[in-house]
Amino acid sequence: MNNQSPIGIFDSGYGGLTVFKSIAKQLPQYDYIYLGDNARSPYGDHSFETVYQYTLECVEWLFAQGCQLVILACNTASAKALRSIQQLDLPQKYPGRRVLGVIRPTAEVVGHYSKSGNIGVMGTRGTVNSKSYLMEIGHFFPAVKVYQQSCPMWVPLIENGEHLDAGADYFVDKYLSQLLAQAPDIDCILLACTHYPLLVPKIAQRLEGNVQLLSQGEIVANSLADYLKRHPEMESRLAKNNSRAYYTSGDTQSFDEHASLFLGEEVRSERLVNR
Structure with missing residues (x-):
């Protein structure tokens, strides 16, 4: 097998x-292909079967592009598919390919960020209803109490570029209040959706100083680096040309504008016609 395989990164939209x-x-150093299924986003309110089918179609498309390793940079897809x-x-x-998610690597470390043993998890309805974080965090940190809050309006606000507008304040306040009402001594809040880091400025200003706000990007990156060290047979297959390619099932102009905001650099995507 030649070592010309990019790493595939998949998300239902921009959050990944x-x-x-x-x-x-x-x-x-590695080559990457990012695929956003924007035409069918958001995934949060879809059934398990629908999310599984959509995710599998996108994973198989990434496999067809030569990816041996795919990261589901989407909590809903990780939870349901x-x-x-x-x-x-x-x-x-x-049999020779691997698909990894974002929930397990997050669950492995999140308990270390709480002193009170009370953690809040904010995610889509799909992620919350799956109870994946309750099970995974409970496996690694059985003494920790986990309180969940679904935030169904956050992804649409972000996808439509309205997350920093004054209109978003109501929904930030609403979901944070509902979470903290469950347990006032929550001292760590996990943003269990990869879209949510764009709301960090609004969320952080509403939290007391003792509450730590945790996003997943660095955690997942550390976990992937560790995975590649532990699996040299996979690492040796990966292309190392520092290349990036972006695909979307939706409108490329809209994707490029949003993606440039997420990444802080210009993005040129291609339209995925056939999944």
């Missing part, structure tokens, strides 16, 4: 770019 930015910063893909599809159809 926050994870990709951290990964590319820490591991700049990752396990099925890992247990059913990879062994039968793609």
